[in-house]
Amino acid sequence: MSDSGKSVYVTLSGLPLLVDFKWPFHSSTAGADFWVLHADAKLGNSGLHAPVAVNLSATVREVLPSMEPKDVEGPVVNALRKEVDRRQLEFVKSGKLVPVQFSSRYYDFKRNKWIFGRASDEEITKLITRKVFWHSRLLGGNVWIGDPAEALYVESTVPHLLEIARNLAESGLMTVEGEWASANAALLAQSEKFEADMKSALIELEKKHAFEDAKRAG
Incomplete structure (x- = not known):
């Protein structure tokens, strides 16, 4: 989130996403026992996007305090990011809604917590650096940086993310005040690197979908 209330959510693979949600969740018209939220995940300023229908299962609905954005937006954003990490979503110029299962895959009922995969400090450092760069761009x-959704995505804590951000600030890449960061010239000067990371991640994702399309074509 920024001062404007918007946020860039970067995947661990380096893809910057701008997600527009069409709240609220609504009951499935198919008669099945789940709720649907439409969203559009835009890939940076590439002109590519992934229109999705997030399907909330009844099992997960039971553990949510509500289906309001304040209670569910963070987990939904992270479910979308993990689907991108797993190369399940395809970014296109135009396309049909793709269903995304927001199900017990991402919830540990034994420990009563969301599970999106623990990231190393090195991965978190990259994530924060990329987030600050792409958000600024x-x-x-x-x-x-103190967005709880970010800590949830990497199975860490807000204080730990802020500690890593402060270490990055000491290197001169960004300025950190409280839970907020801003990019310094040294970080913005690395635009070629971040763009190359995004291009590389997108190529790998597209390869996977091209392979699957070829298999279906027989």
Whole structure:
């Protein structure tokens, strides 16, 4: 989130996403026991996007305090990021809604917590660096490092993410005040690197979908 209330969510593979949700969840018209939320995940400023229908299962609905954005937006954003990490979503110029299962895959009922995969400090450092860069590039303004959705995505804590951000600030890449960061010139000067990371991750994702398309074509 930035001062404007918007946020860039970066995947561990390096893809910056801008997600537009069409709240609220609504009951499935197919008669099945789940709820649906439409969203559009835009890939940075590439002109590519992934229109999705997030399907909330009845099992997961039971553990949610509500289906309001304040209670569910973070986990949904992270489910979308994990689907991108797993190369399940394809970014296109135009396309049909793709169903995304927001199910017990991402919830540990024994420990009563969301599970999106634990990241190493090295991965978290990359994530924060990329987030601050892409947010500054695409939206401008300050970047909320203390967003609980970010800590949830990497199975860490907000204080730990802020500690890593402060270490990055000491290197001169960004300025950190409280839970907020802003990109310094040294970080913005690395635009070629971040763009190359995004291009590489997108190529790998597209390869996977091209392979699957070829298999279906027989």
